[in-house]
Amino acid sequence: xxxxxxxxxxxxxKSRKPDFKELAAKYDYFQDASSTSETGKVTIDFKDPIAAxxxxxxxxxxxxxxxxxxPLDRLIPTVPQRLNYILWLEDIIGQETPARGIDxxxxxxxxxxxxxxxQNGWSxxxxxxxxxxxxxxxxxxxxxxxxxxxKVVKVTEDTLLLGLLEGSTETFDFSMCxxxxxxxxxxxxxxxTARSDDRSDASSISTASEVESIAWGGEVRFVSQMIEExxxxxxxxxxxxxxxxxxxxxxxxxxxxxKKKVPKFATTEFCQGKTMRWGIAWTFDTTVVFPKSAFKExxxxxxxxxxxxxRGAAGLQEYTVQTYIWFLRKLVEDLKINYYTKHCGKFYTCxxxxxxxNTWSHQRRKRREREKKMNSSEPLDTPDCKTIxxxxxxxxxxxxxxEKCSESFEASVDNESEHSKEDEQSATKSxxxxxxxxxxxxxxxxxxxxxxxxxxxxxxxEATKGKKRxxxxxxxxxxxxxxxxxxxxxxxxxxxxxxDKQCEPVVNLLKGPQMLSRHQIxxxxxxxxxxxxxxxxxxxxxxxxxxxxxxxxxxECLLLCKFVLxxxxxxxSLALTHLAxxxxxxHQIMQFFKNKLSVPST
Ligand code: SAH
Numbered sequence: 111x112x113x114x115x116x117x118x119x120x121x122x123x124k125s126r127k128p129d130f131k132e133l134a135a136k137y138d139y140f141q142d143a144s145s146t147s148e149t150g151k152v153t154i155d156f157k158d159p160i161a162a163x164x165x166x167x168x169x170x171x172x173x174x175x176x177x178x179x180x181p182l183d184r185l186i187p188t189v190p191q192r193l194n195y196i197l198w199l200e201d202i203i204g205q206e207t208p209a210r211g212i213d214x215x216x217x218x219x220x221x222x223x224x225x226x227x228x229q230n231g232w233s234x235x236x237x238x239x240x241x242x243x244x245x246x247x248x249x250x251x252x253x254x255x256x257x258x259x260x261k262v263v264k265v266t267e268d269t270l271l272l273g274l275l276e277g278s279t280e281t282f283d284f285s286m287c288x289x290x291x292x293x294x295x296x297x298x299x300x301x302x303t304a305r306s307d308d309r310s311d312a313s314s315i316s317t318a319s320e321v322e323s324i325a326w327g328g329e330v331r332f333v334s335q336m337i338e339e340x341x342x343x344x345x346x347x348x349x350x351x352x353x354x355x356x357x358x359x360x361x362x363x364x365x366x367x368x369k370k371k372v373p374k375f376a377t378t379e380f381c382q383g384k385t386m387r388w389g390i391a392w393t394f395d396t397t398v399v400f401p402k403s404a405f406k407e408x409x410x411x412x413x414x415x416x417x418x419x420x421r422g423a424a425g426l427q428e429y430t431v432q433t434y435i436w437f438l439r440k441l442v443e444d445l446k447i448n449y450y451t452k453h454c455g456k457f458y459t460c461x462x463x464x465x466x467x468n469t470w471s472h473q474r475r476k477r478r479e480r481e482k483k484m485n486s487s488e489p490l491d492t493p494d495c496k497t498i499x500x501x502x503x504x505x506x507x508x509x510x511x512x513e514k515c516s517e518s519f520e521a522s523v524d525n526e527s528e529h530s531k532e533d534e535q536s537a538t539k540s541x542x543x544x545x546x547x548x549x550x551x552x553x554x555x556x557x558x559x560x561x562x563x564x565x566x567x568x569x570x571x572e573a574t575k576g577k578k579r580x581x582x583x584x585x586x587x588x589x590x591x592x593x594x595x596x597x598x599x600x601x602x603x604x605x606x607x608x609x610d611k612q613c614e615p616v617v618n619l620l621k622g623p624q625m626l627s628r629h630q631i632x633x634x635x636x637x638x639x640x641x642x643x644x645x646x647x648x649x650x651x652x653x654x655x656x657x658x659x660x661x662x663x664x665x666e667c668l669l670l671c672k673f674v675l676x677x678x679x680x681x682x683s684l685a686l687t688h689l690a691x692x693x694x695x696x697h698q699i700m701q702f703f704k705n706k707l708s709v710p711s712t
Contacts, residue, residue, distance in 0.1 A: 113381035116405040118197040122173060123190040123382075130154065133168040140168040162186045166219070176224050178250045184218040184243060185318040191387065194380040195286065195353055196225045198389050201401040202349055203283055206230050210280075212347065213237070214270055214287035214336070216262050218246035222286055223260040233259040235282070237274050239267050270332075271339045275346065284349045289332040291355040329354055330362045333390065337366055344394045353380070354388040363390050376400035412688060415700045419675070419682040423707040431677050434707075435459045438675060438684070441706055445469045447699075449673070461673040463686075465695060466666060470702040625666040631690045669695045 117124040130152035134141040143164035144154045154161040159182045169189040170176040180186055203209045209232045213222045216236035223234035238244045247262045265274060271285060327334075333352045340350045354360055360377055367375045367390075375392035378401070391400055421429050424437055435454070439461075442449055448464040626634070669691040675684050684707070686700050 113383060113386060116379060116381035116408070117190070118194045118380075119404065120197050120200075121190060121193050123193070128165070128169060133165075133172060136172065137164075137168050140164045159186065165189075170221075170224070174225065174228050176228055177253050178219055178221075178224070179246060179253070181218055181242060181246055184240075184246070187217065187219050187221045188382070189221075191380060191382045191385065192221050192225060194382065194387075195288075195389060196222065196229060198378055198380070198401070199226070199284060199286065199351065200230060202351075202391060202398065207283075208232070209283035210234070212271070212274065212282050212285040214274075214285065215239070215289065216243065216247045217288070218243040218250075220247035220250045220260065220262065222288070224250060224254060224256065227256050227259045228254075231259075234261070235274070235280075236260060236262045237265045237269065238262055239265055270336050271343060271347070275343065281345075282347045284351060285336075285347050287333075287336065287352040289329045289352060289355075291329050328359070329356065330359045330366075333359070333363050334366050337363070337370060337372065337392065340372075340392065340394075341370060348395050349391055349393045349398055351389060351391040354390055357386075357388070360388045360390065367392055374398060374400070376403075378403045379405040381405060412693075414672075414674075414685040414687040415696060416683055416685045417700060417704050417707065419684055419707055420709050422709045425710045429682065431455070431457055431459055431675055431682065434682060434684075435675050438673075438703065438706075441703065442673075445699075445702075452672075457678070458674070458676040462689070463669070463671050463673050463699075464667050465669040465671075465691075465699065467668060468695060468698070470699055625668060626670075626691050627666055631667065631670055634690055668692050669699070671696050671699075 114124060130140075130144060131150070134144050134146070134152045143158070143161040144152050146152050154165060156162060163180050163182060163186050166180065166186055166189055167178055170178055173189070199211075207230070209230070211223075211226065211232055211234050213220075213234050213236040216223060216238045218240075220236060223232075223236050226232040226234065236247065238247060241264070244262055244264055251257055251260045251262065263274070329352075333354065336350065336352060340347065352363075354363065364375065364377065372392045373394060374396055375390065378389040378391075380387040380389055419434060423434070426433050426437060439449070442461070442463065446466070446469050448466065449461045451459070451461050453460040667690075670689040671691075672687040672689060673684070674687070675682065684700075684703060686696050688696050
């Protein structure tokens with residue numbers, strides 16, 4: 111099942127499917143609801159409410175020692191999915207911590223309180239509006255001897271938390287809820303929403319009654335009311351949570367939490383089979399730590415772009431990080447990309463790059479412009495238009511490398527410490543005769559892949575041969591990216607702009623909504639942190655970005671990325687990790703570096 115790999119790691123159904131044969135042998139009601147083939151294979155019809163009920167009963171009894179009675183005309187819960195929610199709560203509250211919680215809408219099964227009580231010894235105050243559900247829920251509590259731990263009270267439909275707690279001063283560790291999803295009958299029947307939004311799996315039956323599946327305004331209104339009420343209750347409930355049945359609801363509820371300035375909230379995914387549900391948690395107690403969503407982490411974990419640096423790349427003779435970082439830093443500077451050094455060492459150097467505009471594409475065009483200007487003896491103005499003399503004049507910077515390295519090494523707060531010892535020693539090592547290793551034409555000459563062969567998936571050399579590059583270094587299909595670049599080109603010409611004369615409009619194209627201010631980036635990082643979806647790279651960068659303020663507040667930025675040059679087991683590689691801004695530009699920059707790092711043919 112596609113989503114099972116994202117099930118909660120402690121969910122016992124993640125790697126072990128229920129053994130129907132065993133269940134049929136053990137429980138008569140399951141035997142009666144299932145069919146056995148000639149080969150002895152036991153199957154059930156998930157669309158048959160009797161079979162669905164038998165499965166839920168059998169799993170609760172077999173795997174949790176919990177006995178339940180369920181009416182056929184009410185919601186029949188699926189055990190693995192309900193377990194995901196309990197396990198997520200365990201992650202927030204702590205396993206087997208004697209906690210007290212609220213369950214809004216226990217249903218007839220009273221499944222959350224029964225599981226929470228059996229697994230962790232939690233006690234519950236549960237509410238329910240439907241008489242039949244209350245009857246069954248109480249029966250289920252009774253037959254599992256949990257009467258002293260779980261209480262179900264009848265409430266009216268407009269009652270959520272405030273009404274339930276009226277007249278008491280009791281405090282709770284958490285609240286949970288599986289709210290009615292739909293706003294009306296049309297939605298419940300899938301007429302106004304996609305079928306996948308249905309409470310049950312497409313392949314299974316929904317026996318939910320009207321009051322169980324329909325709430326005025328749907329689940330967003332239901333949970334929003336809970337949020338409103340939590341603003342009054344604040345720390346009387348330490349962690350407020352709810353399940354959400356529809357993806358659209360997640361953003362709407364998050365927006366509402368933000369609007370109401372709730373200090374901390376997190377979302378998670380509950381995955382089972384082909385069904386996905388979401389969990390939302392919020393708190394006014396900032397000591398609460400929300401667990402990371404395994405699903406989001408795996409989904410967001412975009413690997414860095416990596417390019418191996420061959421011996422002799424760019425014609426440099428010394429195969430050391432110092433030599434190449436000097437070369438690459440110069441390229442970065444020539445491209446007018448802001449950077450600051452997080453770590454500088456013998457085997458590992460880490461920079462944070464902040465690109466303000468696209469200065470790396472259409473280099474050929476820019477060179478032509480340069481040449482024109484040189485011919486007309488106009489002054490040169492673009493950063494990559496340095497003459498050899500200019501480049502030589504810039505060379506003393508290289509001598510500063512030693513100081514730069516030591517400075518930034520000390521300034522580094524990064525914990526990439528495995529490199530530190532050797533790096534500390536090497537930070538004082540002179541870069542020696544690096545100057546003479548830089549080929550003059552490496553400064554001047556651009557490898558014109560973009561214009562001549564706008565396929566960024568081609569290496570410079572191969573591009574001229576029209577041969578497809580091996581794509582192992584890249585996370586996505588670069589062909590699409592090159593197409594976009596081409597489209598940019600076309601957009602320019604259709605605007606009637608003379609391409610040969612213009613290079614700046616490319617920059618303008620990439621400006622506008624894609625540009626982020628430092629403030630926006632910090633806000634974005636903070637949001638990711640608040641939602642607990644920030645990667646480690648982002649967390650580290652945020653502290654840097656906020657504190658050391660290496661880039662001006664008002665400056666707009668196209669891309670923020672981490673740049674790592676390292677030598678591992680004798681081999682050097684360059685990696686770019688996206689932090690914020692336009693991801694595509696990172697591919698372009700990497701391609702630019704790759705072109706520069708090609709090994710010249712002798
Ligand atoms: N917790 C169960 C049932 C979820 S269905 C499960 O996960 O299987 C939603 C339940 O909420 C229904 O039983 C419905 O009757 C109940 N309900 C609807 N509005 C309610 C309200 N305002 N207060 C308490 N329960 C409510």
